[in-house]
Amino acid sequence: MTSHIPLPQGPVTADLASDRRRDRSATQQRILEAAQAILTEEGPSGFGVNAVARASGVDKQLIYRYFGGLDGLLSGLGERIAAWWQEKLLQGPSPTPMASYGALIEALALRVLHVMRTEPLAVQCALWELADNTQPVKALAAARGRALGAWMARAKGDLQPPDGVDAPAVNAMIISALSYMVLASRNAPTVIGLATDDEATWIRIETALRALIQGVYGAQAR
Amino acid sequence: MTSHIPLPQGPVTADLASDRRRDRSATQQRILEAAQAILTEEGPSGFGVNAVARASGVDKQLIYRYFGGLDGLLSGLGERIAAWWQEKLLQGPSPTPMASYGALIEALALRVLHVMRTEPLAVQCALWELADNTQPVKALAAARGRALGAWMARAKGDLQPPDGVDAPAVNAMIISALSYMVLASRNAPTVIGLATDDEATWIRIETALRALIQGVYGAQAR
DNA sequence: CTGATAAGTCACCGATTGGTGACAACTAAT
DNA sequence: ATTAGTTGTCACCAATCGGTGACTTATCAG
Numbered sequence: 360m361t362s363h364i365p366l367p368q369g370p371v372t373a374d375l376a377s378d379r380r381r382d383r384s385a386t387q388q389r390i391l392e393a394a395q396a397i398l399t400e401e402g403p404s405g406f407g408v409n410a411v412a413r414a415s416g417v418d419k420q421l422i423y424r425y426f427g428g429l430d431g432l433l434s435g436l437g438e439r440i441a442a443w444w445q446e447k448l449l450q451g452p453s454p455t456p457m458a459s460y461g462a463l464i465e466a467l468a469l470r471v472l473h474v475m476r477t478e479p480l481a482v483q484c485a486l487w488e489l490a491d492n493t494q495p496v497k498a499l500a501a502a503r504g505r506a507l508g509a510w511m512a513r514a515k516g517d518l519q520p521p522d523g524v525d526a527p528a529v530n531a532m533i534i535s536a537l538s539y540m541v542l543a544s545r546n547a548p549t550v551i552g553l554a555t556d557d558e559a560t561w562i563r564i565e566t567a568l569r570a571l572i573q574g575v576y577g578a579q580a581r
Numbered sequence: 582m583t584s585h586i587p588l589p590q591g592p593v594t595a596d597l598a599s600d601r602r603r604d605r606s607a608t609q610q611r612i613l614e615a616a617q618a619i620l621t622e623e624g625p626s627g628f629g630v631n632a633v634a635r636a637s638g639v640d641k642q643l644i645y646r647y648f649g650g651l652d653g654l655l656s657g658l659g660e661r662i663a664a665w666w667q668e669k670l671l672q673g674p675s676p677t678p679m680a681s682y683g684a685l686i687e688a689l690a691l692r693v694l695h696v697m698r699t700e701p702l703a704v705q706c707a708l709w710e711l712a713d714n715t716q717p718v719k720a721l722a723a724a725r726g727r728a729l730g731a732w733m734a735r736a737k738g739d740l741q742p743p744d745g746v747d748a749p750a751v752n753a754m755i756i757s758a759l760s761y762m763v764l765a766s767r768n769a770p771t772v773i774g775l776a777t778d779d780e781a782t783w784i785r786i787e788t789a790l791r792a793l794i795q796g797v798y799g800a801q802a803r
Numbered sequence: 804c805t806g807a808t809a810a811g812t813c814a815c816c817g818a819t820t821g822g823t824g825a826c827a828a829c830t831a832a833t
Numbered sequence: 834a835t836t837a838g839t840t841g842t843c844a845c846c847a848a849t850c851g852g853t854g855a856c857t858t859a860t861c862a863g
Contacts, residue, residue, distance in 0.1 A: 486712060492768035532790070
C-alpha cells in the first residue's frame with residue numbers, strides 16, 4: 360500500500376535507497392506480492408506488466424528477466440494463489456467428518472460463500488477464470504478445483520449421498536449459484552430480484568441454501 | 582462478416598461505393614448491428630470504438646457524431662439488446678400458465694438455460710455485467726431483469742409458492758447456478774468437477790435441476 | 804585489488820486505444 | 834446555380850500496452 364509510488368531513488372549516484380540490497384529472490388517476492396495486490400484491488404482488467412512494475416517499485420525489465428514475460432508472471436502468481444486457496448478454504452471451522460451428506464455439502468457451501476464474500480481475491484480469480492481462457496488462468500481455476508476437492512476429501516469420511524440423487528451435479532449447481540450471486544452482487548444492487556446490498560438478503564440466501572440441500576439430500580440427521 | 586475490411590473505396594473522386602447513399606439512420610443502424618456482432622463474437626474485451634468502426638466499415642468519427650462516444654454507443658446497443666432479450670425469452674414454448682409453481686420455475690429455468698447455451702450474445706452480456714460496472718452496462722443487466730420478470734408475469738397466473746419457502750431467494754439461486762455453469766463452461770472443460778464439454782452432463786444438470794426444484798417446491802402436481 | 808557476472812536502470816519500439824480537428828463530397832433549399 | 838448544412842473521410846493526438854536493447858552499478862570469487 361505504501362510502496363505504490365515508484366520511490367524517487369536517486370536517478371544517478373544512488374547512495375540512498377540502497378537499504379534495499381540487491382537480492383534476486385527478494386525482488387521476485389516483491390513482484391509476486393505486488394501482482395497479487397494488483398489483482399486483488401484492480402481486478403484482471405487492471406493487471407499487467409506495467410502495473411505490477413509500478414506497484415512493486417521494480418523495473419519491468421526485471422519482470423521479464425525473472426518471469427519471462429506476462430505469461431510467466433501469471434504462472435508464478437498462479438502457484439501463489441493456489442496455495443492461498445488451500446489456506447483460505449481449510450482455515451475456519453475445521454472440516455471434521457459430518458453427520459450426514461447433506462450437512463457436509465451445507466458446510467462446504469457456507470464455507471465457499473463466506474470466502475467469496477470476504478476475500479476480494481477469490482472474486483477476482485473467479486472473474487478472471489470466466490473472462491480469460493489463456494493457459495495460466497486456466498491453471499488458476501484448476502488450483503481452486505483441487506482446493507475444493509481436498510476439503511471434500513478431508514470432511515467426507517465415508518458419507519454417501521442418498522441413492523437416486525446425482526450428487527456431483529447438485530453440488531456443482533449449488534456452488535455455482537453462490538459464486539454467481541457473489542460475483543453479480545459486486546456491480547448491481549439487485550441480482551435476480553434479490554437486494555444483495557442488504558445483509559438480510561444473504562441470511563435469506565443461506566436459508567434457501569439449506570432448504571435446497573435438505574430438499575434433495577433429505578431432512579435426515581442434522 | 583464480409584465487410585470487416587474497410588473497403589478501399591476510392592480515396593479521392595469516389596465514384597463507386599456510392600451505391601451506399603448518404604443516410605444517417607441507415608448508418609446508425611449499420612453501426613449498431615456491427616456493435617452487436619462484435620459483442621457477440623469477440624466479447625466485452627474486444628469491444629470498442631475502433632473495432633466497431635472497423636467491422637461496420639464506417640469511420641469512427643461518425644460513431645462520435647451519432648452516439649457521442651463509447652458510452653452513447655453502449656446505451657444505444659443496450660436498448661437494442663433489451664429488445665433482443667424480450668424476443669429470445671418469449672419465443673420458444675409459449676409461457677402458458679403452469680400446473681404448479683414448481684413447474685413454472687422449472688420451465689423458466691430450462692428456458693434460461695437453453696437461451697444461455699445457444700445464444701453467445703446472452704453469455705457475453707452476462708459476462709459484461711459481471712466484469713464492468715459502468716452505467717450503460719448496468720442498464721443491460723436491468724433490461725435482462727425486466728425480460729425475465731415479464732416472462733414470469735405472463736406465465737404465473739395466480740400460482741403461489743408453497744408456504745415456508747422463500748421463493749425469490751430459491752429462484753435467484755437456481756437461475757444463478759445455471760448462469761454460472763454456462764459461463765464457466767466456455768473456458769474450462771470441467772466446471773466444479775462436472776465435464777461440461779460432454780452433452781450428457783447437461784442432461785444430468787437438467788435432471789438435478791428438477792430434483793432441486795421438486796425438493797423445495799414439493800412433488801405436487803406435475 | 805581486479806574482473807566477471809548478476810541486479811538494477813533507463814530509454815526506446817511498434818501497436819492499439821479513445822478521442823478530435825480539419826477537410827472533401829454530397830444533398831437539398833433557396 | 835449558388836449556398837448552407839449534413840455526411841463521409843482522413844490525419845492526427847496523447848496515453849497506454851507488452852516487450853527489448855543497452856547501459857550503469859553493485860556483489861563476489863579469484
